[in-house]
Amino acid sequence: MGFFDDLSKKASETYRNTAEKTNKLTREMKLKSLINDDKGKIEKLYAEIGKKVYEKHIREENIDIKSELIEECSKIDAFAKEIEDMNTEMRALKGLRLCTKCGAEIPLSARFCPKCGAQQEEINPVETVNNSDVPVEAKEVVEQANNEVATETVAEVNTDANVETNNENNNQ
Numbered sequence: 001m002g003f004f005d006d007l008s009k010k011a012s013e014t015y016r017n018t019a020e021k022t023n024k025l026t027r028e029m030k031l032k033s034l035i036n037d038d039k040g041k042i043e044k045l046y047a048e049i050g051k052k053v054y055e056k057h058i059r060e061e062n063i064d065i066k067s068e069l070i071e072e073c074s075k076i077d078a079f080a081k082e083i084e085d086m087n088t089e090m091r092a093l094k095g096l097r098l099c100t101k102c103g104a105e106i107p108l109s110a111r112f113c114p115k116c117g118a119q120q121e122e123i124n125p126v127e128t129v130n131n132s133d134v135p136v137e138a139k140e141v142v143e144q145a146n147n148e149v150a151t152e153t154v155a156e157v158n159t160d161a162n163v164e165t166n167n168e169n170n171n172q
């Protein structure tokens with residue numbers, strides 16, 4: 001009994017490790033695509049700002065950045081923050097973070113930066129991976145992406161499950 005218990009325990013551990021790796025990769029791919037989306041949105045905002053400034057220039061008017069471009073600038077700030085947060089999460093998935101002093105990529109567990117020697121804040125890696133810190137707007141985007149991915153995955157999984165069920169039936 002003990003032998004088989006160990007075997008199945010090992011098998012489930014292997015399965016769990018593989019599943020964790022797959023989850024990390026999936027999350028990483030999702031984050032990469034979300035970051036690209038945000039970068040695209042920022043580019044569009046830059047273009048809008050440029051157009052506004054140019055139109056003012058044509059009409060020989062002065063542009064007041066504070067009042068006339070504040071909406072675009074705030075949106076860019078928000079997207080940039082989202083990108084920063086997602087980059088932090090991506091680094092955490094790889095067990096890395098940035099040195100608070102010199103910005104070098106260092107292991108999450110490092111107490112001191114190997115490059116500049118600065119002491120690092122102690123952080124809980126689990127908390128970093130948790131996406132509760134992602135702003136609401138980003139969360140909605142994530143959920144949207146999840147739904148899109150989920151629809152595709154479900155279709156694939158269903159097909160696989162059917163094949164497996166059929167095989168089992170044949171074996172019996």
Ligand SMILES: [Zn+2]
Nearest residue numbers: 099102113116
């Ligand atoms: Zn450093």
